[in-house]
Amino acid sequence: MKLPALVSIRFFEATARNLSVKCAAEELHVTSGAVTQQVRKLEGFLGRPLFERRSRGLKLTTEGLDYYLACQEALTLIGRATDKLMTNENQVVLVSCTPGFATQWLVPRLQDFMYQAKDIDVRVSTSNRKVDLRKEGIHFAVRHGMGEYPGLQSRVLLADDxxxxxxxxxxxxxxxxxxxxxxxxxxxxxxxxxxxxxxxxxxxxxxxxxxxxxxxxxxxxxxxxxxxxxxxxxxxxxxxxxxxxxxxxxxLESLTLKTPIAYHLVYYPDTLIDSVSRRFFDWIIWQSKKSSI
The missing domain is CATH 3.40.190.10 (Periplasmic binding protein-like II)
Incomplete structure (x- = not known):
């Protein structure tokens, strides 16, 4: 099996995610020249371009996009496996949601999950801002809206009247x-x-x-x-x-309003590959179904 250098994969993934050599260099704490060199090495190894280089910036080729998604999934798995081996502490699931949703819905139910999964720590980060799941290491976010989030999966949690x-x-x-x-x-x-x-x-x-x-x-x-x-x-x-x-x-005695706006659980598709994240996902979806009954 032929594999490229891991450093080239890391540099390519950061460049593809940001669609910017400069942003990738800042994230990786290296020079832009170093990023460009590693991406060129990877393209040479693969024997094909991964980016379309335009005056206004970078765009992934069709093959480049497929390769980026595969690299992103692989790096995520390697990172989680490394964290698991290097610590004896409980595994962690980080969830981002608004303070209101945390207080009124999530936290009152979390005791049930903690009882079922004593080896998993759930950490709730409350904020009204839109978080970057990948950069901030967040496994799941709860967002209030129509459920359309490019590049992310979403499942309805709360859509009652x-x-x-x-x-x-x-x-x-x-x-x-x-x-x-x-x-x-x-x-x-x-x-x-x-x-x-x-x-x-x-x-x-x-x-x-x-x-x-x-x-x-x-x-x-x-x-x-x-x-x-x-x-x-x-x-x-x-x-x-x-x-x-x-x-x-x-x-109040009145009509109830059905609205397309709901609370959605949002996550990257590769998040559910991890067994710890999958256990939390199964639990919170089950809780949401209980709430809708």
Whole structure:
């Protein structure tokens, strides 16, 4: 079996991922000339070009793209196998999600996984920014959107209906809470801000300004504000199951909104090759199915 030098593979993978010799050199802490030399050596070894070199930058050839994907998968497996041999600690799965999703959905369920998989540590990184899974060593990310992420796989985790909720104190002493109680100055929004507009349009309500009210950085802050009686929140039912059960929040009698926007589990295809990541993936998909029942 003929194999090229590993250093050439590393330099090619970084160049192909960034589509930039300069960016690859900065990432690898070498000169641009060193990157170019290693990529040329690899192309010479293979007997064919891997890039189309244009005035505006690099583009992978069809064969180059296939080779890049194979190299990326191989380097990932080598890295994980090396980490496993060099440490006696538990294996780690790193998950990135928003603070709201972590607090309201993921963390309350994680005890179940920890009980089943005592040899795996799940580390939850909470952020509202879009993370780079490969560069930051993140196995899975949870993203709120339409599920279209180029180069990544995605599975729906949470796609239940959006419902309006509030504290029972906000509508007391009336016993029945309806949409008639909602006032525009009491609308609570997360950073997406578009859910109330979609909901009002679906309900045929046009006398309330959907962009009024207070905007919070995440859904967790919206839910906390609703519990405190500060206004009306529009949330996925699964995120407030315990609050509804305990009476901290009540759901208004109204239509429910089905939306194409959902919480998706996002990951690179080669992530599931690793048995540790696969165990977490199987568990969280199972949990999501339980939530949809």
């Amino acid at each position: 959006l419902i309006p909720v509030c504290s029972p104190r906000l509508i007391a002493p009336q016993k029945t809470a309806t949409i008639d109680f909602v006032r525009e100055e009491l609308l609570l929004h997360d950073e997406h801000r578009g859910d109330w507009r979609l909901w009002f349009n679906a309900a045929g309500i046009n006398h309330i300004k959907s962009d009024s009210g207070i905007v919070f950085v995440n859904s967790n802050a919206v839910i906390e504000a609703a519990i405190a009686g500060r206004g009306f929140a529009l949330v996925h039912r699964a995120l407030v199951e315990s609050e509804l059960a305990s009476g901290l929040l009540i759901a």
